[in-house]
Amino acid sequence: MVTKWKKFSRSPVLKFLAFVLTALVALAGLGMTVRRIDLSDVYTTQPQFTDSTRYTNLVASALNDCAVVTQEGRVYGEIHYEYLIRAGEDVWTNSDRDLEQIARAGGDWVYRYTENELIVPDGTSEETRRMWYGISSWSNADELILVMDEDYMQQMEEEYDRDYAFVQQWQQSFWFVMAAIGLLVVYLLAVAGRTGQDNELHLLFVDRWPTEILLGVEAILAVLLMMALLVTSDSLRGDQAYALMAIDLAIGLVGLALLLSLARKAKAGRLWADSILHHICRGIAWLCRGETWRVSGRVGRQAVSRILWTGMSCMTLCVLLCLFLYVFFGARLLILATALLLGMVCVAGMLYLLVMQARDGRALDALTDQVEAAASGQETRPTLPEESPLHKTSLQIARLDEGVKQSLASALKSERMKVELITNVSHDLKTPLTSIIGYLDLLEKQDLPAEAADYVKILRRKSERLSHTVNDLFTLSKATSGEETVILEPLDLVMAVHQTLADMGDAVEKAGIPVRPTLPESAWVFAENRRLYRVLQNILDNALRYSLQGTRIYLEVESRPDQVCLSLTNTAGYEMDFTEEEILQRFVRGDKARTTEGSGLGLSIAESFMNSFGGRLKVSIRGDAFTVTLSFAAAPANPPDLQEKNA
Amino acid sequence: MEQATILVVDDDREIVGAIAKLLELDGHRVLRAYDGLEALEILHEQTVHLIILDVMMPRMDGLSATMQVRREKNVPILLLSAKTEDADKIAGLSIGADDYMTKPYNPMELAARVKALLRRYMTLGTVAGAPARPGVIQLGGLALDTQAKILEVDGEPVRLTATEYRIVQFLMENPGHVFSASEIYEHVWNEPGFGVENTVMVHIRRIREKIEIDPKNPNYLKVVWGLGYKMEKI
Numbered sequence: 001m002v003t004k005w006k007k008f009s010r011s012p013v014l015k016f017l018a019f020v021l022t023a024l025v026a027l028a029g030l031g032m033t034v035r036r037i038d039l040s041d042v043y044t045t046q047p048q049f050t051d052s053t054r055y056t057n058l059v060a061s062a063l064n065d066c067a068v069v070t071q072e073g074r075v076y077g078e079i080h081y082e083y084l085i086r087a088g089e090d091v092w093t094n095s096d097r098d099l100e101q102i103a104r105a106g107g108d109w110v111y112r113y114t115e116n117e118l119i120v121p122d123g124t125s126e127e128t129r130r131m132w133y134g135i136s137s138w139s140n141a142d143e144l145i146l147v148m149d150e151d152y153m154q155q156m157e158e159e160y161d162r163d164y165a166f167v168q169q170w171q172q173s174f175w176f177v178m179a180a181i182g183l184l185v186v187y188l189l190a191v192a193g194r195t196g197q198d199n200e201l202h203l204l205f206v207d208r209w210p211t212e213i214l215l216g217v218e219a220i221l222a223v224l225l226m227m228a229l230l231v232t233s234d235s236l237r238g239d240q241a242y243a244l245m246a247i248d249l250a251i252g253l254v255g256l257a258l259l260l261s262l263a264r265k266a267k268a269g270r271l272w273a274d275s276i277l278h279h280i281c282r283g284i285a286w287l288c289r290g291e292t293w294r295v296s297g298r299v300g301r302q303a304v305s306r307i308l309w310t311g312m313s314c315m316t317l318c319v320l321l322c323l324f325l326y327v328f329f330g331a332r333l334l335i336l337a338t339a340l341l342l343g344m345v346c347v348a349g350m351l352y353l354l355v356m357q358a359r360d361g362r363a364l365d366a367l368t369d370q371v372e373a374a375a376s377g378q379e380t381r382p383t384l385p386e387e388s389p390l391h392k393t394s395l396q397i398a399r400l401d402e403g404v405k406q407s408l409a410s411a412l413k414s415e416r417m418k419v420e421l422i423t424n425v426s427h428d429l430k431t432p433l434t435s436i437i438g439y440l441d442l443l444e445k446q447d448l449p450a451e452a453a454d455y456v457k458i459l460r461r462k463s464e465r466l467s468h469t470v471n472d473l474f475t476l477s478k479a480t481s482g483e484e485t486v487i488l489e490p491l492d493l494v495m496a497v498h499q500t501l502a503d504m505g506d507a508v509e510k511a512g513i514p515v516r517p518t519l520p521e522s523a524w525v526f527a528e529n530r531r532l533y534r535v536l537q538n539i540l541d542n543a544l545r546y547s548l549q550g551t552r553i554y555l556e557v558e559s560r561p562d563q564v565c566l567s568l569t570n571t572a573g574y575e576m577d578f579t580e581e582e583i584l585q586r587f588v589r590g591d592k593a594r595t596t597e598g599s600g601l602g603l604s605i606a607e608s609f610m611n612s613f614g615g616r617l618k619v620s621i622r623g624d625a626f627t628v629t630l631s632f633a634a635a636p637a638n639p640p641d642l643q644e645k646n647a
Numbered sequence: 648m649e650q651a652t653i654l655v656v657d658d659d660r661e662i663v664g665a666i667a668k669l670l671e672l673d674g675h676r677v678l679r680a681y682d683g684l685e686a687l688e689i690l691h692e693q694t695v696h697l698i699i700l701d702v703m704m705p706r707m708d709g710l711s712a713t714m715q716v717r718r719e720k721n722v723p724i725l726l727l728s729a730k731t732e733d734a735d736k737i738a739g740l741s742i743g744a745d746d747y748m749t750k751p752y753n754p755m756e757l758a759a760r761v762k763a764l765l766r767r768y769m770t771l772g773t774v775a776g777a778p779a780r781p782g783v784i785q786l787g788g789l790a791l792d793t794q795a796k797i798l799e800v801d802g803e804p805v806r807l808t809a810t811e812y813r814i815v816q817f818l819m820e821n822p823g824h825v826f827s828a829s830e831i832y833e834h835v836w837n838e839p840g841f842g843v844e845n846t847v848m849v850h851i852r853r854i855r856e857k858i859e860i861d862p863k864n865p866n867y868l869k870v871v872w873g874l875g876y877k878m879e880k881i
Contacts (some may be wrong), residue, residue: 427703430729431659434751438665441754445672467751471731478732491873495827495844499870502848525873530733533872 007196015191022184023253029177030245032170037241042160042167049157051125052164058156059111059128062146070141080152081109084145099145109148113141185256193264201268206261211275214262221255303357311350318343363388370394374401415481422477429470436463472601479608486612488526490635493564494519494557496529500536511544513570515553523559525632531609535617538602539568539628546626548573559634563615566630576626580619603628651765652694654678656686656712657701657727662750666699669754670761683707687715695722697765702728702739710742717743723764727752746866759860763788763801784819786878789858789867791819798858805857810835814850815858815878818868823880825871851876 008014046052065075066083069092082095093099103112103119111132112119118132193201206214228248265271272278322339329335366383367390374380380401382394440460448456501508501515508515543553551571558565584607606628607617615632653675657663660681667677678693680686682704689695698716702709713724723745728735731749739747746760767788782794788801798805798815807815813835818826828847832840840847851870855862869879 427729430750431662434729435659435661435665437751438662438669438754442665442668442672463751474731493873495875496873498828498844499848499872502845503852503870505845505849505852527873529872529874533870536872 003196010191010194010196012195015188018184018188019253019256022181022188022256023249025177025180025184026252027245027249029174029181030248032173032177034241034245036167036170039163039167042163044164044168044171047164048123049160050121050123052160054156054160056125056127056131058148059146060131062148063131066141066144066146080149082147082149084143085141086143087141095147099147102147103145107147109150109153111144111146113144115142185259188256188260189263192260193267201264203264203268203270204261206258207264207268207270208274209261211262211265211271212277214258214265218255218258218262221251221258225251225255304354307350307353307357311346311353314346314350315343318346363390366390367394367397370397374404377405419477419481422473426470426474426477430467433463433467433470437467469601472605476601476605476608479605479612486528486531488528488613490524491527491529491532493523493525493527493532493566493632494521496532496536497555497557497566500533500540504537504540507541507544511547512549513544513547513551513553515540515555518554518556520557520559523557523564524635525564525613525615526635527613527615527632531612535606535609535630538606539630542602542628543568543570543626546570546572546574548624562634564632564634566632567627568629569625569627572624572626576621576624580621583619583621584617606630650674650676651696651769652676652678653697653699653761654680654686654689654695655699656680656683656704656709657699658682658704659701662701665754666757669758673758673762675761683709683712683715686712690716690720690722696768697761698722698724699761700724700726700744702726702730702735710739713739713744714742723768725760725764753861756861763860766801766803784816786819786822786880787867789819791816800858807854807857811850811854811857814847815854815868818876818878822878825875825877827875831876847876 041052041054041057043053049055062079062081062083065079066085069075069083069085070087070090073092075094079094082093082097082099084093084095084099085091103110106119106121108121110119110121113132118129120129120132193203193207195202225248228244228251231244262271265274318339321342322336325335325339363384370380370383374397380398382391382398384391384394388394437460440456440463443456444453444460497517497519501517540553540555547553547570553568553570555568556566558567584603603617603619610617610630610632613632615630618629618631620627620629653670655663655666655670655677656679657666658681663679663681667679670677678689678695680689683700684707686698686700687707690698700709700712704712707715709726709728713726716722716724724743725746725748726739726744727748727750728739729750736747745764748757748760782792784791784793790799790802791797792799793816796812798807798812814831817831817834818824826834828844829840831847832838832843848870851868852862855865855868858867859865867879869877871877
């Protein structure tokens with residue numbers, strides 16, 4: 001229903017009809033008004049002919065005629081009244097009848113003025129009376145009798161009644177016409193730019209013109225219309241008035257069309273965006289930001305200043321030339337004009353060079369943008385047109401970038417494949433290992449010769465170590481792949497160290513290497529609780545395994561404002577013939593010769609876990625001292641209460 | 648322990664053979680199946696007291712089989728998988744498995760877990776069906792009789808010292824809550840606890856050795872590294 005209405009109200013046919021209707025109504029209004037202008041002596045406040053300005057004018061014109069008669073003895077043109085004027089001995093009249101007697105009898109159209117009295121018809125308006133009293137000031141008449149022609153006056157009265165009726169009618173119609181035009185314009189403004197098909201705003205070609213031009217034309221049209229209306233209403237009659245009326249209408253309709261265009265613009269929110277002022281503002285802002293010469297920091301600015309200096313020098317030379325010519329040859333107009341022309345050519349050349357420089361600068365900017373985008377890993381496309389001298393460079397950069405991206409992608413793919421491979425391999429290793437361990441256990445339970453039982457025990461131990469290594473390998477490959485998401489929480493590193501030391505108490509005792517911790521009361525860090533344990537366990541395990549008997553392990557936690565460091569130092573029981581980097585490489589074990597328990601992945605796992613916390617693991621070797629340093633991101637000093645966490 | 652019927656399911660025949668032999672040595676009757684569908688068929692025909700189920704199998708994997716079994720029966724299920732990650736473990740336990748072991752398994756541990764599951768199932772009924780006894784806190788296979796002051800693990804009483812008992816009671820009364828060492832110390836010893844991490848940890852370790860099948864991989868009493876200790880809410 002709503003859509004139907006929308007479709008109907010926004011249909012182009014209806015809009016066109018409304019526009020035409022507006023024109024027609026305006027035309028009718030104007031037509032009536034032109035006729036009304038003809039009747040400018042008819043007022044709605046004067047329903048009676050005898051009260052009317054037209055009647056007063058008639059009488060006034062008759063009196064005027066009489067004045068002419070006293071001066072020149074006769075009156076020219078057609079007159080519709082009889083008069084008798086007496087001034088001293090002179091008497092003027094145009095009637096055969098005895099006007100004095102008619103005047104004495106009185107009547108509807110009879111006026112008699114003497115020095116003593118004024119006889120006027122009943123109901124004569126105050127204005128007309130005042131006119132009669134004023135006669136003495138301009139005429140030397142002693143008596144003046146005016147008898148209007150009855151037939152003519154009746155005819156005039158009828159005409160006046162008709163005109164009055166029309167004026168009244170016009171008065172009412174005027175408001176109706178204004179209201180109708182107002183409504184139509186409001187409707188047109190409302191549906192401007194809309195169609196029944198969609199909710200989009202459709203702009204016409206003219207709507208793309210700058211706002212200032214539209215507004216300016218609209219203002220000019222408004223002034224023209226105003227003037228035309230004034231002229232129309234002022235003095236013109238008949239055909240001329242109708243011609244002006246047509247002009248009024250044309251101006252009005254063009255103005256309306258422009259108004260609708262402005263309305264569409266406003267609806268689209270483009271009044272400001274399309275304005276010339278806006279473009280100027282943007283240009284100034286652009287210049288102020290200095291983006292014009294962004295790249296030209298070195299290249300462009302120098303070029304610009306060079307151009308400016310050259311241009312200025314040329315102009316100075318021209319001025320000097322002018323002076324020289326003036327001084328030595330006198331001011332010959334031709335010479336001066338030539339010099340002036342040369343100067344203008346200089347300025348024009350300078351401007352041309354500046355524009356070209358700006359264009360080249362923009363091309364350089366585009367190239368820089370492309371390089372920047374490539375450097376930050378974004379999509380790059382050659383943006384320069386083929387005719388630009390930098391087009392080829394742009395293409396080459398794009399090709400270079402594509403190559404880098406491809407190799408990155410393939411590196412990522414191969415890393416992912418490696419993780420997948422390790423996952424699959426570890427599964428394929430685990431299945432036979434499960435059988436091996438299971439059957440070795442069953443074998444152990446058999447009654448075997450002592451020697452065979454020893455062999456089985458060795459096999460059992462080695463298979464368990466193999467299982468341990470496979471698990472470590474899997475853990476490491478998972479951790480380095482970064483595929484797992486780790487949820488970090490604030491943990492107390494000091495408490496974790498206490499717990500780990502207590503948990504590994506047996507192992508420490510067994511190894512016979514005492515641990516000497518130096519710990520603050522607490523140190524909160526961001527970590528994941530199982531992985532944190534694994535890190536602490538691995539580095540402690542490593543220290544215990546490779547320490548020289550009779551030495552100690554020193555463990556220290558140091559809390560700094562934004563990070564917490566844990567360092568663990570032990571004295572190696574052998575010469576460390578490897579570098580700090582090598583030890584963190586996967587599968588590199590401290591002692592290359594000795595076979596010890598463990599997979600050799602402990603430190604690597606600890607390192608990748610530390611990375612997953614956003615922390616770092618660093619190894620430093622000084623003589624026989626082997627130090628592992630863990631640095632964590634510090635958590636807020638007041639971590640949430642445990643009870644709160646539990647709730 | 649009386650003889651039980653155990654269904655062992657794995658697509659690797661040698662693994663099934665090794666497990667079967669291990670369990671038969673303990674005196675159980677063992678049924679073998681090599682994928683999930685076969686296992687379901689056997690379950691329909693025979694009474695089974697425990698299922699040991701591999702996760703990755705052809706035709707029907709262990710997780711789907713677990714869900715199928717759980718629709719009809721509450722027989723205990725032990726998942727055995729080469730997947731070692733916590734997420735896999737949690738997924739298995741949350742769909743209805745009773746225990747989870749990773750491959751390669753330790754035969755002694757497997758035997759112990761089988762024993763615990765069977766005892767819990769046959770003497771106490773299922774975990775869900777365990778009758779609530781007054782004054783007894785039940786937590787998985789743990790039952791703490793606060794009146795008799797006895798802790799039973801899968802129906803077997805465990806000897807605890809007075810301090811150990813108080814720690815267990817404190818933690819079992821608040822399952823799932825993490826307590827720091829000093830909180831536990833203050834509650835159990837009734838003294839302000841400073842630098843008591845070692846003392847508490849030593850007790851925790853001893854308790855774990857008594858109540859856990861694999862103290863290094865505890866089921867009940869867990870250390871939350873860097874925060875404290877908690878009794879898992881099961």
